[in-house]
Amino acid sequence: MTDTTQPYGTPDQPRLAVRGEARLQFDPETARLSITVSARGKDRRAALEDLTRRNTTVLELARSYGEAIEELETGALSITPELHQRGRDEKVRAYHGRVHITAVLNDFTALGELTTRIGDLDMTRIDGPWWALRPDSPAHGEARRQAVHEAVQRAREYAAALGAQLAALVELADLGAENTPPPAYARSAYGGALPAPAGAAPDAAPALDLEPQQQTVHAQVNARFIMTPPKL
Known part of the structure; x- marks a missing residue:
């Protein structure tokens, strides 16, 4: 029976510790847009009505793209008075309304048209896109498998340099399991902001040609092996 209780191995059963790493590039799977709808009016009710109408317009436009919209969520809504102070009196000069909407798309052809x-x-701001992979994307598993293969290959090369061979795997640990900061598995890109004009153009603007930015998937593992006695 192999004794693996020795933390640093023995002359007859030396231990070998290596790190495997993979950094792969994948096409993004989703794109997220952040939409801010605004309204301003001297009357609270009027500002709220304008905000509601514009919010409905954005939601209906997004829903018209069907399955291309993977997620559509409404975030924070606010109606804020703007005070105008004259002397000792504080009067409401206007009311500002805002509502935030998040849209996640999986069809990048529709993305350019919807963005435009x-x-x-009117009174609508759009930010993005932020490209990303889904949390359950096969890309993450592919990166982890390649990291393990790289660790085994590296260990074999070290053992071969000593005239030895790998005998057994003692431990395989993700870096996050060893109380070290886990790597960032995907790099998101900020595509910039597209503030809307004060009013809609009479003719529809051409759809933007948005080039998806590849995502970097990074995986690291620590592996410890027992190898045969080296030939020194």
């Missing part, structure tokens, strides 16, 4: 159409709406 939303950016063409």
Whole structure:
């Protein structure tokens, strides 16, 4: 029976510790847009009505793209009074309303068209896109498998340099399991902001040609092996 209780191995059963790493590039799977709808009016009710109407316009436009929209969520909504102070009196000068919407798309052809159409709406701001992989994307598993293969290959090369061979795997640990900061598995890109004009153009603007930015998937593992006695 192999004794693996020795933390540093023995002359007859030396231990070998290596790190395997993989950094792969994948096409993004989703793109996220952040949309801010605004309204301003001297009357609270009027500002709220304008905000509701513009919010409905954006939601209906996004829903018209069907399955290309993977997620559509409404975030924070606010109605804020703007005070105008004269002497000792504080009076409300206007009311500002905002509502934030998040849209996640999986069809990048529709993305360019939707971005242009939303950016063409009155009092509407659009930011993005942020490209990403899904949390359950096969890309993450592929990177982890390659990291393990790289660790085994590296260990074999070290053992071969000593005239030895790998005998057994003692431990395989993800870096996050060893109380070290886990690597960032995907790099998201910020595509910039597209503030809408004050009013819609009379003719529809051409769809933006948005080039998806590849995502970097990074995986690291620590591996410890027992090898045969080296030939020194």
